Amino acid sequence: MVSIVEYVFDQAERTPDTAALLSEGQTTTYAELVGQAGRLGCALLSVAPPGGHQVVGIAAETSLSAHAGILSIWAAGAAYTPLNPHHPLSRRLELVERAGVDTLIVGPEALNDLDAFLSQAPRPLTLLLPELEHQTALRAAHPKHRLLFAPDLPPAPLPHAWRYVDPQALAYLLFTSGSTGTPKGVPITHANVGAYLEHARQAWPLQPGERVSRTFELTFDLSVHDLLTAWSSGATLVPLTRRDRLSPGRFILEHQLTRFFCVPTLAAAMARHGQLPPGGLGTLKSVLFCGEALPMGVARAFARAAPRAELFNLYGPTEATIAICARQLTPELLNQGEGSAPLGEPFAGHEAVVVDQEGQPQPTGEPGELWLRGPQVFAGYWKDDARSAEALAPGAFYRTGDRVVRDERGELRFVGRLDTQLKVRGHRIEPAEVEAALARALGHAQVACLPFPSEPRAADHLVALIAHPTELSPSAEQALRQRLLAELPAYMVPERLLALPTLPQNSNGKLDRRALALYLNTLRE
Structure with missing residues (x-):
């Protein structure tokens, strides 16, 4: 199997002057991308601790530092491990500790609170700042940290021998929301990613010069698909900023994108805001959806807007490396009715079985939990044996927690969750983590966090319900929201905070989430 690094460096030799990256008006060729990765790679090796780096932080998002940084680390x-500059400082510092990061690559997106980050870092760190000239004052203010600016980077190119990467070595470490209130670390190896890329390059081929979107932040593993499928094919990667994601239809046209990949929630928002006029997205050749249930109505609207494009629905948890099932949305399938699009079948060499509570296979038409096995499936959570034992079944199967059914055509269809995990605009959220932050902010544990609308895998936002004798004043609500934003990423902060005198309980004295969901539904009527 060709290593994921070799794919990109070989492509750079074939098309050195082709645009590899177009970000915020700045074009980077393949030669420039690989050159910057080489300099950063040499710098990483020069500052490696005894035994070498295991996990390096990426404090960047859409800049050259982010993209060349990933290649250099590999x-x-x-x-x-990505440290999203838009996430709370406390969360980024927590992930630095959880991942054991000693070195970070820092882009211009992370400069706003860099001084505070360095001041609060609990131990000495090495920072590479490839897009920043010498900052004498910053270096003097933080003598315990080692800061390397653009002039400090070695000019040496990347030796050819560096292209080999051990397949069993870790490629990335992502942290997802955790049911205990602590994020779970999901380690993915080069072998996992290589198995996915081998399938993706055949299933969704790209031609040199095509333009590919990157709608996902680096904390979302679907971003890895965009980077590697584009750069192993000679295509141009075009990341969307947060501002661009407000008008993706206009972005597609302005940048003449040929491939667009997004969560269904973004596609639904495009439909609501008139960004999917029939025939309006004629440059697109392929459209991919993943991250949550895809309503068939949204898929049809996109098909009408992009009549030249092939549409695909992908499925896969982070633990199974990006996506592990896919279904092409043919015209015949799109005309079959409402509901959500089928998940398709697992990629070659992988297994997907639907089982009952005893782990026994369910017959066609009977719902059960989806278990996955194959070369893309991870080996367990980062330094967490207890959670790993819960997630992995005998035979190296991963228990997804997703409730699915195999229909009469043999296709997998999503039914719901076996637990309380939610999907909001494609982000995986454990309500317990949000509720723990709410409880700390309020000083009591009588809180609940629910999706709205109530579909747990395609919610638009979160609603918090709080036991409180009176309605929260606007100032109190704003203060509480600010407390939450200091701990949680914005997508995990409830958009609405509703006060109730008491929260309902079931016969066992536990929080009655069903009753709360019914209450929220009355607010829609």
């Missing part, structure tokens, strides 16, 4: 034999 070439230096390490893995990356």
Whole structure:
């Protein structure tokens, strides 16, 4: 199997002057991308601790530092963990500790609170700042940290021998919302990613010069699909900023994108805001959806807007490396009715079985939990044996927690969750983590967090319900929201905070989430 690093470096030799990245008006060729990755890779090796790096932080999002940084980390034999500059400082510092990060690559997006980050970091760190000239004052203010600016980076190119990467080495470490209130670390190896890329390049081929979207933040593993499918094919990656994601239809046209990949919630928002006029997205050749249930009505609207494009619905948890099932949305399928699109079948070499509570296979038409097995499936959570034991079944199967059914055509269809996990605009959220932050902010545990609308895998936002004798004043609500934003990413902060005198309980004295969901539904009527 060709390593994911070698795919990109070989492509750079074939098309050195082709645009590899177009970000916020700045074009980077393949030669420039690989050159910057080489300099950063040399710098990483020069500052490696004894035993080498294991996990390097990426404090960047759409800049060259983010994209070349990932390649450099892989070439230096390490893995990356993204530290989203828009997430709370406390959360980023927590992930630095959880991942054991000693070195970070920092882009211009992370400069706003860099001084505070360095001041609060609990131990010395090495920072590579490839897009920043010498900052004497910053270096003097933080003598315990080692800061390397653009002039400090070695000019040496990346040796050819660095292209080999151990397949069993870690490629990236992502942290997802955790049911205990602590994020779960999902380690994915180069072998996992290589197995996915081998399938993706055949299933959704790209031609040199095509333009590919990147709607996903680096904390979302679907971003890895965009990077590697584009750069292993000579295509141009075009990331969307947060501002661009407000008008993706206009972005597609302005940048003449040929492939668009997004969560269904973004596609639904495009439909609501008139960004999917029939025939309006004629440059698109392929459209991919993943991350949550895809309503058939949304898929049909996109098909009408992009009549030249092939549409696909992908499915896969982070633990199974990006996506592990897919279904092409043919015209015949799109005309079959409402509901959500089928998940398709697992990729070659993988297994997907629907089982009952005893782990026994369910017959066609009977819902059960989806278990996955194959070369893309991870080996267990980061330094968490207890959670790993819960998630992995005998025979190296991963228990997804997703409730599915195999229909009469043999296709998998999503039914719901076996637990309380939610999907909001494609982000995986454990309500317990949000509720723990609410309880800390309020000083009591009588809180609940629910999706709205009530579909747990395609919610638009979160609603918090709080036991409180009176309605919260606007100032109190704003203060509470600010407390939450200091701990949680914005997508995990409830958009509405509703006060009730008491929260309902079931016969066992536990929080009655069903009653609360029914209450929220009355607010829609």
